[in-house]
Amino acid sequence: MRLEDRIDRRRNGRTHHRIVHDLSVLNPTAHLTEPIGRGQLLERLLDHLDPVFEGGIPTHGYLHGPKGAGKSAVVTALFQHLPRVGPSPHGAIHTTTRTSGRPRTSFCYVDAREASTPFGLLHATLDSLTESEIPSQGIGVEPLRDRLVETLSYNHHAVVAVDHVAEPRTYAAHEAIDMLASVSPHVSVLAVGRDPPSVVDSSVNTIAVPEYDRHTLVDILVERASDGIARSALDHESTTEIATWADGDAHDGLSALYGAATLAADSDASIIEPSHVVAGIEAVPDDSCSLGRVLALPETRQRVLREFVHFNADERESVTAATAALAHAPSVDLSTATIKRVLYELSDTGVVRRVADEDSIDGPGRPATRPVPNFPTLVFRHLFDADR
Numbered sequence: 001m002r003l004e005d006r007i008d009r010r011r012n013g014r015t016h017h018r019i020v021h022d023l024s025v026l027n028p029t030a031h032l033t034e035p036i037g038r039g040q041l042l043e044r045l046l047d048h049l050d051p052v053f054e055g056g057i058p059t060h061g062y063l064h065g066p067k068g069a070g071k072s073a074v075v076t077a078l079f080q081h082l083p084r085v086g087p088s089p090h091g092a093i094h095t096t097t098r099t100s101g102r103p104r105t106s107f108c109y110v111d112a113r114e115a116s117t118p119f120g121l122l123h124a125t126l127d128s129l130t131e132s133e134i135p136s137q138g139i140g141v142e143p144l145r146d147r148l149v150e151t152l153s154y155n156h157h158a159v160v161a162v163d164h165v166a167e168p169r170t171y172a173a174h175e176a177i178d179m180l181a182s183v184s185p186h187v188s189v190l191a192v193g194r195d196p197p198s199v200v201d202s203s204v205n206t207i208a209v210p211e212y213d214r215h216t217l218v219d220i221l222v223e224r225a226s227d228g229i230a231r232s233a234l235d236h237e238s239t240t241e242i243a244t245w246a247d248g249d250a251h252d253g254l255s256a257l258y259g260a261a262t263l264a265a266d267s268d269a270s271i272i273e274p275s276h277v278v279a280g281i282e283a284v285p286d287d288s289c290s291l292g293r294v295l296a297l298p299e300t301r302q303r304v305l306r307e308f309v310h311f312n313a314d315e316r317e318s319v320t321a322a323t324a325a326l327a328h329a330p331s332v333d334l335s336t337a338t339i340k341r342v343l344y345e346l347s348d349t350g351v352v353r354r355v356a357d358e359d360s361i362d363g364p365g366r367p368a369t370r371p372v373p374n375f376p377t378l379v380f381r382h383l384f385d386a387d388r
Contacts, residue, residue: 018230019272020265023386025228028254028379029292031073036223037216038074044207045078048190049159052082055102057157060177061190062200065209067290068249071192074209075161079107103186105157112162112170113296118179121171122148125160125180145183152186165193167293168349174200211248218243220250221257229261229272238277245281251290252376256280259378283378289350294375295383297351303331304342305351306384309377316370319343319354343371350374 024030035042051058065071083106108128115124122144127134129151134144152158162176171179173191177200180189197206212220218239225234234257242260246253260280264272294305307329308322315325323340326332332339346352353374373380 018265019233019269020229020261022228023258023261023382026224026254026258026261027383028068028251028258028376029290029295029383031076032223033077033080035070035073035077036220037212038070041070041074041207041209042078045074048205048207049082052105052157052159057105057186058159058188058190059203059205060181060188060201061205061207062173062177062197063190063192063207063209064173064194064197066194066211066249068246068251068253069209069211070250071209072163072292073250075163075190075192076109079109079161082107103153103155103157105159108158108160110160110162111296112164112176113167113293116170118171119144121162121176121179122183125158126151128160129156129158148183148187152184154186157186157188159188159190161190161192163192164292165191166195167193172199173197174204177201177204212250213248214240214243217246217248217250217253221253224254225257233261233264233271235271238272238274241277242281252284252288255284255288255291255376255379258382259283259376262378262382280378284376285353285372285374289375291376291379291383293349294351294380300332300334301342301346302384304334304339305346305373305375306381307332308352308371309373309381316372318368319347319371322371347371 045063048061049058063071063075106129108125110121110124110128112121115121119141122141123134123136126144126148129148134147160180162173162180164170165173165176173193173195176191177189180187191200197204200206221234221239221243225239238260242253242256246256256277257280260272260276263276263279267276269276294302297305304326307326308316311322311325314321316322319340322343323336326334326339326343327336334342343352347354351374352371354369355372357368357370
């Protein structure tokens, strides 16, 4: 945050006594330009990318670790900074003349959630490498491959980070690598995902990311809170409680803090009270789906979920009950059959969880299940409403 922004925040805070200054800072899907507590990982990634500084191209890589471990935060920050690295006596990233012997290297970040097909991956990569507009319709995969072949050459290398591989509706790490490596020898792929590297080729450099320790997670929450909420609104005990509960998962920790902050603001409280913290934690399911996956869903799916998070126990008694309730929601313009199909689809991909009905467990046959949100509901509700 810039110095003038910090001064304005204090001035406005004195005038309006607001507990929340900038909720976007607490957004678990947003990342800081300078990641906290990941210096060693940044060094390992720079070691992996070191051939670039000598005019070469790195081997393919696979960065893997659990949800909320900061993988995306580190990769996005690093790839934002690398294009600004200037020439050095030993190597150059932006030398463009072939006579220099050092090619230009472009750094591209692709989110597989947004580019979930081979066409999407090639299109997003090409779009990052060229200034001309790349059509998204009326063109096939082969023309995109041809354009990439023309774009990448001895004089122009590319390092492409493909984030969120091996999630529902995306491709595996080795598939992302194979799709781009088959196009040109002048491209290096850094796949980013959660799964252990069981199927990637042995030539791929694998980098493991551990979960955050509790002290580092506290630092992350404190840093975000210092820019997002009023000074002294969050005490150390509450921060520690959230970090301990999150158990190394920054996504869940920030989601709980975001939810607690919104509840405190809605109640006109002067601080984030213990009851707000408890409610913020309770709004984040155990082993929850990442909010980034939810926000990458089509608009129609998000509207279904926006209504779904407000349902009471009776309306979530079963998929049939939820379908009937959604069919009467003004914002859900879908047929009953489509709504039911969407709920099953969201269940299959882990966005909605189907929980066994305890009252039917002892009965004959399979126990009945009821659908419940499997993502941080308070954060999703606020982000969805703020974006519309």
